[in-house]
Amino acid sequence: MNKLLLITTGGTIASEQTDEGLAPSLSSQQLADFIGGLTAEYDVEVEDLFQLDSSNIQPEEWQCIARTIAREYPNYDGIVLTHGTDTMAYTAAVLSFMLRNVPIPVVITGSQLPIRHPLTDGVENLRCAFAMACSKKPGVYLAFDRKVILGTRAVKVRTTGFDAFESVNCPPAAVVDAGGLKFNESILPKMEGGFVLEDRLCTDVFLMKLIPGLNPEIFDMLLKMNYKGIVIEAFGAGGLNFIRRDLIAQLQKIVEYGISVVVCSQCLYERSDFTIYQAGQKALQSGVVQGFDMTTEAAVTKLMWALGQTEKSEEVKRVFATNFVGEISLT
Numbered sequence: 554m555n556k557l558l559l560i561t562t563g564g565t566i567a568s569e570q571t572d573e574g575l576a577p578s579l580s581s582q583q584l585a586d587f588i589g590g591l592t593a594e595y596d597v598e599v600e601d602l603f604q605l606d607s608s609n610i611q612p613e614e615w616q617c618i619a620r621t622i623a624r625e626y627p628n629y630d631g632i633v634l635t636h637g638t639d640t641m642a643y644t645a646a647v648l649s650f651m652l653r654n655v656p657i658p659v660v661i662t663g664s665q666l667p668i669r670h671p672l673t674d675g676v677e678n679l680r681c682a683f684a685m686a687c688s689k690k691p692g693v694y695l696a697f698d699r700k701v702i703l704g705t706r707a708v709k710v711r712t713t714g715f716d717a718f719e720s721v722n723c724p725p726a727a728v729v730d731a732g733g734l735k736f737n738e739s740i741l742p743k744m745e746g747g748f749v750l751e752d753r754l755c756t757d758v759f760l761m762k763l764i765p766g767l768n769p770e771i772f773d774m775l776l777k778m779n780y781k782g783i784v785i786e787a788f789g790a791g792g793l794n795f796i797r798r799d800l801i802a803q804l805q806k807i808v809e810y811g812i813s814v815v816v817c818s819q820c821l822y823e824r825s826d827f828t829i830y831q832a833g834q835k836a837l838q839s840g841v842v843q844g845f846d847m848t849t850e851a852a853v854t855k856l857m858w859a860l861g862q863t864e865k866s867e868e869v870k871r872v873f874a875t876n877f878v879g880e881i882s883l884t
Contacts, residue, residue, distance in 0.1 A: 555630040555687040556596040559585060560621060562614070563605040564637030566664040566675045575667065577604040577637075584635065587668050588676055595683060600625075607637025607644075607663075612754045612857065615644060619651040622659060623750040631658040631686025633679070638663050638709055638717055641695060645704035647854035649693040649742075649878045653749040660685045661704070662696045665715055674698070674715045684734050685727065692742035692878065694726055701727035703740065705851040705880035708821065721821060722846040723879065742878045755860035758782040760853055762819060763793065769803040776807055781864065782856045783812060785841075786819040786849060791827040793836050805839035813860065813869040817844030817852050824882065840866075842873045844881075851880045 561567060563577030567584055581599035585592055602621060603614060622632055636644055645661050652659065662682040664675030682696040693704035695718060702720040711717045720726075727736045757780045761771070775783060787793050793816070795801045808814055816836060818825040824846035827837045837843070844852045859872040876883055 554594075554596045556628070557598070557683060557686050558625055558629045558632045559597055559599045560618070560632060560634045561599070561601055562603045562607075562610065562618070562634065562636050564607050564635060564663045565666065566635050566668050566678075567604065568667045569669065577606060579668065580604075584668060588679060591676060591680055591683065595687070598629075605637070607640040610637070610640050610644060612756050615647050615651070616752050616754065618644070619648055619750060619752045622648070622652060622655070623748075623752075626655060626657050626659075626748070629657065631660065631688070633682045633686050634659065634661045635679075636661050636663050638665065642707045642709055642718070642848070642850040643854055645693060645695045645707050646848070646851045646880070647754070647858060649704035649880070650855055650858040651750065651752050652693060653751050653877075654691075654744045654746050655693065655748055656691050656744060658686050658688055658690050659693045660696050660701070661694070665713060665717055681729055681734075684729075688727075688734065688736070690726075690736065690741055691744050692726075699729035700725045701734075703742070703879045705878055706848060708848050708850060710821075721848050722823065722882070740879055751858070751862065753861035754857045755781050756857065758784065758853060758857050758860065760784045760786070760849065762786040763788060763800070765794070766798065767794075767800065769798050769800050772803040772807050776810060776812070781812060781860050782869075783807070783814045784844070784849065784852050784856055785814065785816045787816050787825065787836070788819060790818060790829050791816060791825040791836065791843070795835060801835045801839050804836065804841055808840035808866070811864070811866055813856065813866050814841045815844050815852050815856055815873060816841045817847060817849060842870050844873075845883065847881050855880060
């Protein structure tokens with residue numbers, strides 16, 4: 554019988570109705586008791602970390618989760634983490650970087666309806682998460698709606714639908730069908746070396762989505778606010794305006810100040826390529842880092858993680874030129 558740890562952090566799955574709407578209130582033991590028939594197949598121990606709406610889960614909570622997993626993983630075959638859906642993709646991505654070469658499956662899940670609701674999707678999501686946690690496939694994953702997604706490829710794309718998450722620019726790591734849990738072995742993370750907890754993060758990272766006519770002086774404000782990194786969602790394959798409102802000149806200025814700038818596409822699918830157009834090539838000449846086909850969640854958390862390890866811009870570029878856990882396609 555596989556020994557699993559169920560860690561709870563709140564979210565919709567553990568919520569109950571209050572005078573102010575749904576709020577997390579169920580403990581890990583209450584959650585386990587409610588799904589007792591499901592956990593009977595496994596040797597499950599439980600641990601409460603938080604009772605938080607995931608909107609309130611921030612880098613400090615990510616570090617607490619990572620340190621808990623680092624402390625507990627030697628005692629278990631797999632770990633399941635319940636979490637609210639709103640920031641679940643950010644948590645899945647950052648844990649993928651912080652838990653380097655984690656030797657067991659760490660599977661994050663939650664639900665769109667509370668576990669006590671008669672039509673909840675929580676039981677099915679937990680069923681899938683437990684199965685993945687027993688798979689002996691090391692890495693960080695997100696399990697939802699009978700799909701298992703790499704932690705760095707998950708994006709929440711629906712607010713109420715049970716198929717809330719998609720695996721963007723990468724096939725799912727596994728799917729559930731009549732044959733059970735079917736793995737896509739070619740994209741499962743490859744663990745190289747021993748486990749290392751790399752939990753230092755820099756929270757001074759800003760995410761900006763470009764719009765036509767954006768005032769370039771906003772970069773001066775970010776400079777004064779001592780931001781260390783910026784992720785920009787540019788147009789299409791990598792466009793930034795440089796006529797009248799010259800964003801590229803401002804980017805070059807802040808890069809020279811030592812701020813790391815990662816530029817991705819606003820498009821959810823496919824990759825950015827700054828070599829195609831004049832605007833993109835000018836951006837590359839200014840010293841920005843390409844995000845290629847990374848999700849926004851992966852780009853933001855990877856930059857926080859990279860800046861937690863080093864403040865040297867060239868080293869950050871090296872980190873973004875490395876595919877650690879399937880977060881980026883470099884060819």
